[in-house]
Amino acid sequence: MKKKVNFFSRCLVLMLVFAPFIQVFAQKTVVSGKITDAGSGDPIPFANVMFKGTDIGTTTSFEGQYTIETSKRVDSLVVSYIGYITKTKAVSNTVQKLDFQLEENVVNLQEVVFVAGENPAYEIMRNVIRNKDKNDKRSLDAYEYETYSKTEVDVDNITDKFKKRKIMQKIISVMDSVERMAGEDGQPILPIFISESLSKTYYRNNPKLKYENILKTKITGVGIEDGTLVSQFIGSSFQEYNFYQNWLNIVSKEFVSPMADGWRLYYDYDLTDSAYVDSDFCYRLDFFPKSEQDLAFKGTMWITKKDYALKQMDATVTQTANLNYIEKIKIQQELAPTKAGPWIPVKNRVLLDIGEVTENMAGVLAKFYTSNRNIMVDDPKDQTFYAQPIKIEEDFNINNGNDFWNEHRHEPLSSTELNVYKMIDTLKSIPVVKTYTEILKVAINGYKKVGKLDIGPYLNLYANNTVEGHRFQLGFRTNIDFSDKWVLGGRLAYGTEDEQFKYQAFVENIIDRRKWTTIRAEYTKDIDQVGLAAEDLMGNYIFLAATKFGKLIRPYRYEQAKLSAQRELFKGFTPKLVFNYKTFNPLYNFAYYTQPGPDAPLATAFKTSEAIVEARYAKDEVFVQDDNNRISLGTLKWPIFTMRYTRGLKGVLGSDFNYNKLGLNVFNDLKMGFFGTSTISITGEHVFESLPYPLLKAHVGNESIFYTNAAFNLMNYSEFVSDTYVSLNYNHYFQGFILNRVPLMRKLKWRLLATANVIYGQLSDKNLALIPPNTITGEEMPPIHSFQKNKPYVEVGYGVENIFKIIRVDFLHRLNYLDNPDVSNFGVKISFQFIL
Template sequence: MRRDVANVFSGPFILFTVLMFGLPWLSQAQETTISGKVTDANSGDPIPFANLIFPGTATGATTDFDGNYEIRTTHPGDTLVVSYIGYTPRKKAVVKGKKQVINFQIVENTQSLQEVVVLSGENPAYAILRNVVKNKNKNDKRKMVAYEYDTYTKIEIDVDNITESFRKRKVIQKITQVLDSIDRMAGEDGKPILPILITESVSKVYYRDNPSLRYENILRSKVHGVGIEDGTTVTQLIGSSFQEYNFYQNWVNIVTKDFVSPIADGWRLYYDYDLVDSLYIGDQFCYRLDFTPRSPQDLAFTGSIWITKEGYALKQIDAAVGRQANLNFIEKIKIQQELEPAEGGAWLPVKNRVLIDVSEVTSFSTGLLAKFYTSNKNFVVNKPHDVNFYQLPITMAEDARMNEQEVYWDSLRHEPLTPTEKNVYKMIDTLQTIPMVRTYIDLFKIAVNGYYKVGKIDVGPYISLLAINNIEGVRIQPGFRTNINFSNKWVLGGQLGYGFRDQRIKYTAQVQNILSRQHWTTLTVRARSDLGRVGIDGETAGDNFLLLASQRFGYFRRGYYTQEGRIDFRREVFKGFSQRVGFRYFTFRPTYAFAYYDNPEDLSASTVSQNFESAEMILEARYARDEVFLQSDNDRISLGTTRWPIITVRYTRGFKGLLNSDFDYDKLRLSLFKRIRLGPLGTAYVDLMGEYIFTDIPYPLLGLHLGNQTVLYNSVTYNLMNYGEFVSDRYATLQYRHYFEGLLLNRIPLLRKLKWRLLGTANVIYGGMTPGNRALIAPYTPSGEPTLPVGYFNKGPYVELGYGVENIFRFLRIDFIHRLNYLDHQQQPNVPVRKFGVFISFQFQL
């Protein structure tokens, strides 16, 4: 009996014991834990927001911004599948009940996207997007009074698409050992890449509104690249200022092109949308919308956005531009961004990742991968600094480029380097030790910079080394300048030329002192003895050194020899506003038939002269409110303005009797340059200028408008005007260029694949010459030779209009230009007036 009772209670007791103590242990033993990373097989970059799931179940995960995921489940399948828009799905086997690491490398799907199924009723995505636009002013970071944050930036540039034929080249055979290790870096399914640059920087970024100003202070930087010196230019470029993209703007500027945002005000004109999911991302419940451009050739994105249900803010975005877009040399652009709300309601980006895949220029070359990553933290909002605090857009700490130990950089990084990134540093060190690689690097620098660096001296520029014209014959002109290794305050330079026909020595010598880098201030002294062409000098051509060099070739119809001395003082008084004070003395010795009356009021008693001397002072003020500059060693490079025009006012005063100067005169010039973004209509450039000369002086001192008698198009000149055809002492000019991008030709089926782009141009001059200046022109030289005639406007404005096609074979541009008036203008004998012209030019652009 006792045994029976024991048997009765022993079964339930054992069952109870198993249920209470055994099942948790059993459950833990059967739990499957999978972690890993999803990356792009081509670039090696992580893929955030990718979906992983066990087929036939609801169990899965989504990768974070760095491509990582983790799944814990007691009911796994035996296969895990990863998928993401624009990529081919990939599956791998899973071992149940174990902890394991499964990494995926997935390949981009180049096939066309599936058709969108349109159902009756309104697309549910439209209501969400209307609310996104409605709440832009609340969520856009630009609505904040001010914000600042710490940022870490990392850039890597790699050579990709390395073919077997490329490996067989001599220079590449020298680095075979390095290339052999690339396969190990690429991963099981990745393509081999060759890293050539990796940079890191830590900065403090400040922004304030009203006025809109931005300032970045680069505290630390680390530049490691093949042939890249850790100069100030590279350090400034690797900061976060050039890796910022705000999709709340209607147009996002990337590599000089404007792309329409998927949440632009006119979103419905450019994109198709699909509401595909709703899920929690952190604490935010979000809608996921996939979008595709209505026209694949437009500068628009394909990808996904995650919009918060509360406030309709942009939480995450993954946007890509593919090879179908009307771009040159670009296989893909990919931007991934994660945002978080700040105090005051606006959303600020906490992480950004950008990939630019550059295709091969030729079938014998490789491509490039440029990868940018930024991480932002420690936000402070609505505490603006004084306006003067934002004086310079980018500055660099004096010790920013010190090579700290790796342990120190580990404390600066927001995330540690991956093993692959650590290996990149080692590979770049190996490449830099190969002699042939260093030789190719030197040749590339000469092609880009125009100078060859030899210690503290740069030899060049090569562009002006040789010229051929009718006066000098063959001209050679070597030159040099000192670099920052010589001094960071003094810049010495010079050129020495010789013409084999005129057998004259020409020279230029220049000394510049950089008085201040904070408020960029320079004092420059120059002496020159050279051959010039009337109407073309440093004052009219500005910084267009290519134009100045090209004008030394061909036939000099109005050439002259000159001795010149110049002193220039320039200073940026405050952000965007700079002033210049200059003094210039020069002589004029013509090589052509030129003469003027010394006393035009009494021609019978006046003598006729050919030569003159002039001494003048120049006062100039220039305002470019949002212009961005980079300080490149001892140079300052302008990156142009974003929204505001560049306005320049110049007053020139000539002093008779000073240094034997022959004339008193006054000139006043006003110019305005503006880039206008017109959204879907493309981009326009407007250049307006007006000048008034108050005194009667010989016409070489007046405004001689630049003509062009070549077949090469030049945006600075009037292309159907002959050299020296028109001279003015008062005038207003308009030069207008409009680039339609692919606006019209993208809609024509047979032409869209060619990626041609339409453009339009207009050049207008309204000017004239007073009777007093016309009376100064003598009909004969002192030797009795007839002088070269001078033309002026007397029948209204001069107008030439053009249209053309660019991007032919990706490099060629053809312009068709019509001259609308002064068609019977016989100012120059035996030189016909061209009513129509076809011009070509070569350009390298995206």
């Protein structure tokens, strides 16, 4: 018995000694998982994760991942983040995986209240501004890195009503798998596009030049082909945002950065935390726009204590901002220092949430992710290296299978993203989806692709006017499937009233894509109008098509042969050479004296041969290549200069005149922050010799009810003609700068605008002398007006855009030349536009 007592005593002593260790081992709790947005499925970085009732917590990584552990007995885990509803889940005291999907908290911005004394966030912000130049990557002499980009586009907000639509009935089986993909708390989404790209990005500071070389792309989408245009837009150049800039351009709008020089004018700040983020001790600043309707952000940024550099950023623009269709824009960023000091973003995530246009439609989510690595600094290349801002390797879509991407992705695809590829392939095979996407592509491009041909443009299929009666037209052009060097095209039209065929044929050779060198030859036989010529209205296709309807003003038949060549000699500078032969055969009462004086013989038709030299300079213009086309995305800052000299060659191919013309245009897009944006175009031209007025400048008028920037909107068609003129076209878009301050207007999201069109011109006495009086030809001739000396033509306007999101109304005032026949000093014109 004594031995038994001793045995149990020893066991008891051992249990007492090891009890703390046994307890620790038994109650060790380790929880890991991922925090995502319930609406988009995107990770939520920097979210707070804590065991309930303890001070044990952590934050999620940029990928939304977390791991947290404790030796204490706990029963639940709490996840919270600014802008989201806090969520709690039960935990077991063991090792487990626990994912959270947080729903957005749609509430008004909080009001920040401070007690007496200065807001402690202000001193941090002042230091951030003082150190901007030191920390901004643009202060580096040069930098380069490898970029991996990933883009996904999904249909979201899929309601039961939307599911009942005919097209959706065809894809219900796909929808079932989509709902399973969304997660236990997530909203169902329907992926329609996913892409990946690998590129090298290069930047040089002096002069400021940038170049992206896209090495490989992989694109899968409904109605999307793996073409050069899409491949350029999925590169890193269009997903780069630098918060050290005062203003960030997003979806063509200017948003003020929370790190702007004038930060106190736009934002309130709150210092909410300080902690180590990786190895950097950081301050957490929450920021809120002073006005909910302004194009500004709310969110959180982590600022390092040592350098006052931006370590992490989470910035969101909500649907309270004055934007159309867009419910949310979210930008998340993680930065790392370079060996030279300035910080470079190493991970970026952008979310664009586009709401339903109507109640019967779903919304769209666009998600962009970029990762940068292998960063090198201060090794600038020669300036010629940056000549082409975006270049795609010729084999960009060859040998880009799973083996390549598994090796070169900066991080593996998630299981959801792998399923996206499979789901899109399934959608593309559904016949009704194919039909709808083809209709949409025709509506956007104006052409229907049929093998190696594009048929169209459909905007010009039909017209009806006083000369041709019913006009029917059909055209084509070859696409890149035919050749990436040669483009052939043409069109054929027929009028039922004049019983005449009209046609055009052209051939173009793309000699060099890098320096964009082309040669083009074309021949045209058609009808046009003085002052409304197609060459003068290029880019205004809807207005040009509208001028083919109704009564034609000063119509004429012409035949034209044109040969042109152009080459970008260096970045931004493109000269162009043109030879142009054209005949003029009027279809209205027209004549001109062949020499000044009433006794000179009259003529009605003429021929011209011209040699034209044009030079265009746009310092920081960005282009993308759409198969065999080159598309300008405008300039970032500098104006565009275009100069043209024309020499008329008498005797060449029967030309009737020698003459010289010199013209200049300056165009600039001015971004003014919260004050809005302006566009300004100044044009001047001088004709040195005496010519019939159709060869001078017949200024574009507009007698329709529709507004257009291509015309003087209260001027009649061809009302004025000049041989020397200077014109100004100015448009200012206030965005929400003024009407955001009016409660009702703020709710409607209407926006003010202002316009001014001014022209100062003259028609010399020698040119006036070539115009015969009405009595000579025996029938009334349309009057030609000239501007009076020192009296410019002026029309000004104001208006409201964004009515029902698509309607613009302009109220216009003509200030002078009111004695001219059939003119008005006031007009109201409308137009339709899809703007954000």
